[in-house]
Amino acid sequence: MSDPLPTGATIGILGGGQLGRMLSVAAARLGFITHIFEPGANPPAGHVADRVTTAAYDDLAALTTFAHSVDVITYEFENIPTAALDTLEALRPIHPNRRALATSQDRLTEKEFLRSLGLNTAPFAPVDTAKDLQAALATTGTPAILKTRRFGYDGKGQARIMSPADAPQAISDMAGAPALLEGFVDFTHEVSVIAARGRQGDIACFDPGENVHKDGILATTTVPARLTNAQATDAVLLAARILNELDYVGVMGVELFVTPLGLIVNEIAPRVHNSGHWTQQGCAVDQFEQHIRAIAGWPLGDGKRHCDVTMENLIGNDMDRLPEIAKEGNAAIHLYGKSETKPGRKMGHVNRITTS
Amino acid sequence: MSDPLPTGATIGILGGGQLGRMLSVAAARLGFITHIFEPGANPPAGHVADRVTTAAYDDLAALTTFAHSVDVITYEFENIPTAALDTLEALRPIHPNRRALATSQDRLTEKEFLRSLGLNTAPFAPVDTAKDLQAALATTGTPAILKTRRFGYDGKGQARIMSPADAPQAISDMAGAPALLEGFVDFTHEVSVIAARGRQGDIACFDPGENVHKDGILATTTVPARLTNAQATDAVLLAARILNELDYVGVMGVELFVTPLGLIVNEIAPRVHNSGHWTQQGCAVDQFEQHIRAIAGWPLGDGKRHCDVTMENLIGNDMDRLPEIAKEGNAAIHLYGKSETKPGRKMGHVNRITTS
Numbered sequence: 001m002s003d004p005l006p007t008g009a010t011i012g013i014l015g016g017g018q019l020g021r022m023l024s025v026a027a028a029r030l031g032f033i034t035h036i037f038e039p040g041a042n043p044p045a046g047h048v049a050d051r052v053t054t055a056a057y058d059d060l061a062a063l064t065t066f067a068h069s070v071d072v073i074t075y076e077f078e079n080i081p082t083a084a085l086d087t088l089e090a091l092r093p094i095h096p097n098r099r100a101l102a103t104s105q106d107r108l109t110e111k112e113f114l115r116s117l118g119l120n121t122a123p124f125a126p127v128d129t130a131k132d133l134q135a136a137l138a139t140t141g142t143p144a145i146l147k148t149r150r151f152g153y154d155g156k157g158q159a160r161i162m163s164p165a166d167a168p169q170a171i172s173d174m175a176g177a178p179a180l181l182e183g184f185v186d187f188t189h190e191v192s193v194i195a196a197r198g199r200q201g202d203i204a205c206f207d208p209g210e211n212v213h214k215d216g217i218l219a220t221t222t223v224p225a226r227l228t229n230a231q232a233t234d235a236v237l238l239a240a241r242i243l244n245e246l247d248y249v250g251v252m253g254v255e256l257f258v259t260p261l262g263l264i265v266n267e268i269a270p271r272v273h274n275s276g277h278w279t280q281q282g283c284a285v286d287q288f289e290q291h292i293r294a295i296a297g298w299p300l301g302d303g304k305r306h307c308d309v310t311m312e313n314l315i316g317n318d319m320d321r322l323p324e325i326a327k328e329g330n331a332a333i334h335l336y337g338k339s340e341t342k343p344g345r346k347m348g349h350v351n352r353i354t355t356s
Numbered sequence: 357m358s359d360p361l362p363t364g365a366t367i368g369i370l371g372g373g374q375l376g377r378m379l380s381v382a383a384a385r386l387g388f389i390t391h392i393f394e395p396g397a398n399p400p401a402g403h404v405a406d407r408v409t410t411a412a413y414d415d416l417a418a419l420t421t422f423a424h425s426v427d428v429i430t431y432e433f434e435n436i437p438t439a440a441l442d443t444l445e446a447l448r449p450i451h452p453n454r455r456a457l458a459t460s461q462d463r464l465t466e467k468e469f470l471r472s473l474g475l476n477t478a479p480f481a482p483v484d485t486a487k488d489l490q491a492a493l494a495t496t497g498t499p500a501i502l503k504t505r506r507f508g509y510d511g512k513g514q515a516r517i518m519s520p521a522d523a524p525q526a527i528s529d530m531a532g533a534p535a536l537l538e539g540f541v542d543f544t545h546e547v548s549v550i551a552a553r554g555r556q557g558d559i560a561c562f563d564p565g566e567n568v569h570k571d572g573i574l575a576t577t578t579v580p581a582r583l584t585n586a587q588a589t590d591a592v593l594l595a596a597r598i599l600n601e602l603d604y605v606g607v608m609g610v611e612l613f614v615t616p617l618g619l620i621v622n623e624i625a626p627r628v629h630n631s632g633h634w635t636q637q638g639c640a641v642d643q644f645e646q647h648i649r650a651i652a653g654w655p656l657g658d659g660k661r662h663c664d665v666t667m668e669n670l671i672g673n674d675m676d677r678l679p680e681i682a683k684e685g686n687a688a689i690h691l692y693g694k695s696e697t698k699p700g701r702k703m704g705h706v707n708r709i710t711t712s
Contacts, residue, residue, distance in 0.1 A: 004679070007691055025381055028404045031691035031704070048384045048404045284637065284688040284709055293682070302685035306709050307662050323360070326649070329658035332640040335363055335387035348387070353640055353662050 005071060005296035007031030012070030012092070014084075016043025016052065018336040018346060019076035019272050019288075022280075024049045026288035032296070037066050044337045045076075057084045067091035074250065074295050078104050078270055079151055095249040095295040100270040103246065107149045107180045110268060117241055120264045122257075123183035130171045133181060137164060140183030146170040148177045158216070185264050187257035191225045194276035195239035196251045196290045196300050203243060204290070204300040205236045206283060209311075211255070211275050217344065221275045221311040223282060227258065234263050242268060251276070251291035274346075278309040281332050281351040307355040314348040316341060325350055361427060361652035363387030368426030368448070370440075372399025372408065374692040374702060375432035375628050375644075378636075380405045382644035388652070393422050400693045401432075413440045423447035430606065430651050434460050434626055435507055451605040451651040456626040459602065463505045463536045466624060473597055476620045478613075479539035486527045489537060493520060496539030502526040504533045514572065541620050543613035547581045550632035551595040552607045552646045552656050559599060560646070560656040561592045562639060565667075567611070567631050573700065577631045577667040579638060583614065590619055598624060607632070607647035630702075634665040637688050637707040663711035670704040672697060681706055 005011075011027045013020045016038030024034040024045050035051040036043060046052040051069070055062030063084055067073065073094045078101055085101070088094055103113045111124050125136035127146060137144060142164065148157035157177070159170035171179075191208040198204075210225035211218055227235065239254045242265075253273025255266040276287035285293065285301025293300055314322070319341050325331055335348035361367075367383045369376045372394030380390040380401050391407040392399060402408040407425070411418030419440055423429065429450045434457055441457070444450055459469050467480050481492035483502060493500060498520065504513035513533070515526035547564040554560075566581035567574055583591065595610045598621075609629025611622040632643035641649065641657025649656055670678070675697050681687055691704035 007675075007678075008693070008695060021384075025384070025404060028377075028381070028693060029690050031693050033403055033693070047389055047406045048381060050403045281640065284686050284707075299679075299683045304685055306686075306711060319363075322363075323655075327655045329660055330640050330662075334385050337364070337384060337387050337389070339364060351640075355662060 004298050005032070008033065009071040009296075010035055010050075010069065011292065011296070012037060012066060012073040013045065013049075013076060014038075014073065014080055014088075015076035016040065016045035016049075017076055018044055018338075018348075020045035021048055021336060022277075022288045022334070023074070023076060023272065023291060026286065027292045029289060030292060030296070030298070032292065035066065035070050037063070042339065047337045057081045060084075060087045063087045064091065072295055074291065076271055096252070096270045097247065097249065100246045100248050100252070104268055104270045105150055107147055107267075108178075111180070113245075114242070114265050114268075117238075117245055119238055119241070120262060122185045122264060122266070125181050127171075127174075127179045127181045130168065133167050133171055134164075136181040137161065137167065140181055142166075143184045145182050145184070146174060146179050147182065148174055149180050150177070156216075185257050185259060185266075187259045187264065189226060189258050190266065191227060191235065191256050191258060192221070192273065192275040193235045193239040193254045193256065194251060194273055194279065194287050194290075195236070195243055195254060196287075196294050196303075197243040197248045198294050198300050199249050199297040201244070202300055203240050204303045205239055206276060206279050206287065206290075206303045207305045208232055208235050208256075209275050209278055215344070217315060217346075218274045218313055219315075220313070221278050223278055223305060223309055231258065231263065238263065238265065250294045251287050274313065274349075275311075277334070277349050278311040278351055279305075280334065281353055282307055282309040307353050310352045310354055312350045312352070313346055314350065316343040316345055316347070319347050328352070330354070360654050361388070364389065365427040365652075366391055366406075366425065367648065367652070368393065368422060368429040369401065369405075369432060370394075370413075370429065370436055370444075371432035372396065372401035372405075373432055374400055374694075374704075376401035377404055377692060378633075378644045378690070379430070379432060379628065379647060382642065383648045385645060386648060386652070386654070388648065391422065391426050393419070398695065403693050413437045416440075416443045419443045420447065428651055430647065432627055452608070452626045453603065453605065456602045456604050456608070460624055460626045461506055463503055463623075464534075467536070469601075470598070470621050470624075473594075473601055475594055475597070476618060478541045478620060478622070481537050483527075483530075483535040483537045486524065489523050489527055490520075492537040493517065493523065496537055498522075499540045501538050501540070502530060502535050503538060504530055505536050506533070512572075541613050541615060543615045543620065545582060545614050546622065547583060547591065547612050547614060548577070548629065548631040549591045549595040549610045549612065550607060550629055550635065550643050550646075551592070551599055551610060552643075552650050552659075553599040553604045554650050554656050555605050555653045557600070558656055559596050560659045561595060562632060562635050562643065562646075562659045563661045564588055564591050564612075565631050565634055571700070573671060573702075574630045574669055575671075576669070577634055579634055579661060579665055587614065587619065594619065594621065606650045607643050630669065630705075631667075633690070633705050634667040634707055635661075636690065637709055638663055638665040663709050666708045666710055668706045668708070669702055670706065672699040672701055672703070675703050684708070686710070
């Protein structure tokens with residue numbers, strides 16, 4: 001598939017959450033039809049998609065029918081079962097590719113990959129047993145953080161170890177899952193680069209955004225981020241190295257810690273990323289359309305920012321503030337159409353345009 | 357219905373073209389579900405809506421079922437049959453209201469309404485027969501333009517009369533339909549005001565845009581328009597008078613001719629308007645969301661523009677230029693998902709951000 005995907009073609013999206021929803025709208029803007037595959041009922045993406053298949057990821061017959069109905073496949077989350085990928089990949093192109101998924105699905109593989117590129121990461125060590133943890137703590141010191149190698153997101157599957165006495169509880173929290181111990185990094189702030197790579201190897205990055213987390217969940221992203229020119233250049237260059245090395249096609253989120261000694265890569269996500277939502281107001285081509293353009297073989301947007309933006313996530317009861325937010329003149333509201341508000345659940349976000 | 361419509365409620369939209377499509381996306385951004393009613397198969401709006409009813413406007417059973425499935429009804433076009441409105445209005449609120457529709461459905465009623473507000477219009481006279489036309493031409497002189505009173509759009513149902521000798525052909529072009537003769541106006545350029553009025557009577561206007569037509573179809577809209585401060589104020593004030601007089605709820609497009617003697621109202625459209633598409637890139641709340649906010653009883657966006665934009669319609673073979681347009685750094689592309697390209701057919705538009 002070397003020609004650009006023509007308008008009217010169908011893009012299959014694995015996952016029907018808010019990222020799939022915003023990908024679907026972006027695809028429609030370019031004249032594509034979208035088909036969502038999602039196990040859960042009434043997925044947010046389904047409200048703005050042409051078709052929805054409701055089936056489990058181990059339903060290989062449903063996956064096969066889905067693949068036959070689309071021209072190219074992408075996804076909104078990285079934890080896609082291997083058997084599902086085998087089935088889909090035999091029938092249609094999937095972007096980003098298997099290696100990107102495999103690398104980011106496992107924190108240990110990811111960290112080793114980043115180190116192999118000469119990039120800086122937090123100190124780390126794999127931990128399968130209480131004994132491993134003791135040895136690992138000797139390497140990282142405390143405080144440290146124990147994380148499951150797979151299936152973690154938004155602070156889930158993590159245990160802080162402030163002193164060696166916390167080790168038994170942390171091991172217990174992992175519930176037998178393979179884990180990774182990470183040493184703390186003394187950083188001043190976190191930024192992320194939303195980078196895209198097209199099918200011809202062309203790369204475009206959005207301006208780095210500065211992230212603030214609360215309770216382990218992204219709270220706000222602000223552009224421009226506090227970075228020197230040299231830091232901003234470093235951030236873009238290292239993101240490009242990651243994408244090139246993986247022969248990546250699509251948008252990737254690269255989270256970076258800013259330290260006095262340079263940038264440290266926290267983690268990568270092989271998909272559109274919460275910290276890139278500001279691009280919906282700040283750029284002619286936002287991260288969702290950028291991803292669709294990349295997987296469709298279209299020219300990438302150049303990533304230029306035409307206004308300053310602060311993105312705020314609306315989490316759980318933040319929705320109670322909606323009537324007030326709706327009165328703000330500079331606030332662009334993006335709700336996800338989730339029927340139930342739960343604590344810690346991302347219900348929407350607001351992009352506030354801060355250029356006067 | 358005095359409380360704001362809560363997120364999760366369903367908005368019914370009559371018409372599944374590009375305006376319905378962009379209304380549907382805007383509604384989804386505020387957490388609403390959308391249901392499109394459209395006689396034609398595979399409507400553009402259906403690709404980004406939760407539900408589509410495919411039925412004719414005289415299928416009162418289908419209209420009844422549709423109305424019962426939604427909380428509020430709006431529309432993307434003004435030529436909705438009266439019987440359909442009767443059926444729907446008995447079951448659910450419809451915004452904008454009947455009077456706005458009745459006024460804009462008939463060019464004569466519209467012109468008389470505008471005159472009754474003391475606003476300036478082109479000279480006009482109703483024409484049903486060849487004899488009427490002779491009398492009318494004596495009033496307006498030539499050149500003049502004969503238009504069907506109803507069902508005209510994008511230059512359809514119009515005949516130019518450059519000299520009295522063109523009269524017989526013009527009458528013949530009307531095919532027996534009641535018509536209106538309009539005298540030409542000596543204007544320097546055309547602008548339009550996209551105005552919104554909420555359920556509490558609050559009004560917000562976007563900055564006037566300057567329109568260029570080609571072959572009777574809008575080609576480009578540029579903001580800011582060439583207007584003095586006084587002209588811009590006049591434009592906003594007269595739009596507000598129209599909306600207030602009609603007790604209007606929703607977005608209206610008001611087309612104005614700019615002349616050395618002041619502003620002349622060309623026509624009004626009781627819906628989102630092609631000349632307001634620039635707001636998708638220029639404002640935190642675009643015209644589509646503004647319309648949804650109005651009919652849902654939400655606070656209106658303030659209409660503030662944060663960047664300059666030129667909107668270009670992609671009509672028919674303009675789509676051949678898409679590969680080049682996709683390479684432009686400042687171009688936001690909006691395609692309508694129409695399966696077939698035809699001459700004169702609006703296939704999409706491009707918003708070029710012109711703020712450096």
